[in-house]
Amino acid sequence: MISVTLQDMKxxxxxxxxxxxxxxxxxxxxxxxxxxxxxxKISQDYGEEQISILCVLNGAFMFAADLMRSITSPCEISFIxxxxxEGTETxxxxxxxxxxxxxxxxxxxxxxxxxxxxxxxxxxxxxxVKKLQPKSIKVATMFDKPSRRKCHVHVDYIxxxxxxxxxxxxxxxxxxxxxxxxxxxxx
Ligand code: IMP
Ligand code: MG
Numbered sequence: 001m002i003s004v005t006l007q008d009m010k011x012x013x014x015x016x017x018x019x020x021x022x023x024x025x026x027x028x029x030x031x032x033x034x035x036x037x038x039x040x041k042i043s044q045d046y047g048e049e050q051i052s053i054l055c056v057l058n059g060a061f062m063f064a065a066d067l068m069r070s071i072t073s074p075c076e077i078s079f080i081x082x083x084x085x086e087g088t089e090t091x092x093x094x095x096x097x098x099x100x101x102x103x104x105x106x107x108x109x110x111x112x113x114x115x116x117x118x119x120x121x122x123x124x125x126x127x128x129v130k131k132l133q134p135k136s137i138k139v140a141t142m143f144d145k146p147s148r149r150k151c152h153v154h155v156d157y158i159x160x161x162x163x164x165x166x167x168x169x170x171x172x173x174x175x176x177x178x179x180x181x182x183x184x185x186x187x
Contacts, residue, residue, distance in 0.1 A: 017166070018187065022178075023187075028182040028183045031182075035066045038067060052108060054100070055112045057080065060114040060142070063159070063170065080098060084121050094121050104129065105132040105134060108136045117145045140157035146161060166186060167184050
């Protein structure tokens with residue numbers, strides 16, 4: 001696959017966050033290996049049970065697309081759009097932009113998130129999904145920043161655990177930008 005790298009765009013002045021240049025933090029190869037490994041684990045755990053993936057937009061769209069292709073169990077996907085961040089800081093208030101599909105009741109729901117940071121978003125979403133009385137709820141996240149946790153959440157599948165850094169790329173953004181970078185960058 002031909003992908004855009006930071007190198008390709010290095011002359012461009014928009015590759016900075018709050019005046020600091022971006023530097024590469026995690027290679028796409030490692031991301032891909034982690035996705036495949038989670039996919040194998042999920043497939044083993046669910047077997048032939050049908051999984052209802054709930055992808056948290058916008059950040060998790062890329063991870064969910066790759067993860068879904070590495071799962072061999074039957075699965076369907078729906079989307080929920082949540083928003084809590086402004087710039088590099090969480091506002092602490094989670095807003096649900098669309099409703100969770102009712103069709104998740106009585107299903108094995110797998111919430112797919114890009115990153116669990118303070119845990120506020122995931123805690124909120126798990127409680128909302130529980131109201132629909134699914135058969136089970138599990139959580140998969142590509143990245144985990146445990147040192148930032150304010151709210152305890154149980155995460156079943158973690159791609160990569162990272163330090164307390166603000167990251168962009170592979171679906172994660174800063175004010176809407178940088179989601180298209182296949183590798184992960186930090187400032
Ligand atoms: P939490 O509620 O603090 O756990 O934040 C979760 C959401 O904040 C994630 O779904 C991301 O959309 C966003 N977020 C948290 N950390 C980062 C980051 O380092 N880069 C980009 N977005 C982030
Ligand atoms: Mg997100």
